[in-house]
Amino acid sequence: MSNRVELEIVSIVPAHSHGAYTLVLGARSGPRKLPVLVGAFEAQAIAMELEGIKASRPLTHDLFVQAFEALSIDVLEVVITDLHEGIFFSKIICKSGSSTIELDSRTSDAIALAAKFHCPIFVMEKILDEAGYNTDDLEIENVESPGRVAHEELIPSSKTHKGFEQYSAEELEDLLEEAVRDEDYARAAKIRDEIQKRNK
Numbered sequence: 001m002s003n004r005v006e007l008e009i010v011s012i013v014p015a016h017s018h019g020a021y022t023l024v025l026g027a028r029s030g031p032r033k034l035p036v037l038v039g040a041f042e043a044q045a046i047a048m049e050l051e052g053i054k055a056s057r058p059l060t061h062d063l064f065v066q067a068f069e070a071l072s073i074d075v076l077e078v079v080i081t082d083l084h085e086g087i088f089f090s091k092i093i094c095k096s097g098s099s100t101i102e103l104d105s106r107t108s109d110a111i112a113l114a115a116k117f118h119c120p121i122f123v124m125e126k127i128l129d130e131a132g133y134n135t136d137d138l139e140i141e142n143v144e145s146p147g148r149v150a151h152e153e154l155i156p157s158s159k160t161h162k163g164f165e166q167y168s169a170e171e172l173e174d175l176l177e178e179a180v181r182d183e184d185y186a187r188a189a190k191i192r193d194e195i196q197k198r199n200k
Helices: 040-050 060-070 107-117 125-131 169-181 185-199
Strands: 004-014 020-027 032-039 073-084 087-096 099-106 121-124
Touching: 004 032, 004 040, 004 125, 020 040, 020 107, 032 040, 032 107, 032 125, 040 060, 040 107, 060 073, 060 107, 073 099, 073 107, 073 125, 087 107, 099 107, 107 121, 121 125, 169 185
Parallel strands: 073 121
Antiparallel strands: 004 020, 004 121, 020 032, 073 087, 087 099
């Protein structure tokens, strides 16, 4: 495919729609950004992968990864191919043996799998021209620096916990295991950050 632009995940922020999030994708070369509306489940899956948090049991996208690996299917790339009436259309490009397979996919699912397979994400240039914006001219409110996720916004703030400095290293490991088991990934991310801070 020609006239494509490679993207990277910049941030995930709450959208105005209840229960939705804006996934901000940025061009690897240049200041252009592409905002994509995704559901809470997909936002959670992407955030967990970016932050290296593992669920206690496989979630839907984890199941896809296991199935693809069991069937020896490699995910090569994800391409946002079209934009129609405000809806993005995407393809997941896979390889099985000598065959190349193109799977139609919701863009949110495609990007979640791209994050899990660590494969590149592309968008057709015309779509970026139509739906993207230039950070030299405009900034989306609350967009964070590249590679960061707004943890507190992915899970209601009532489930987050502060003051982990008071716990011992062993207690923190127990708390991390408990948070992952309870699927409280925002809290798990905070605990993991405290553990990593101490290990520096």
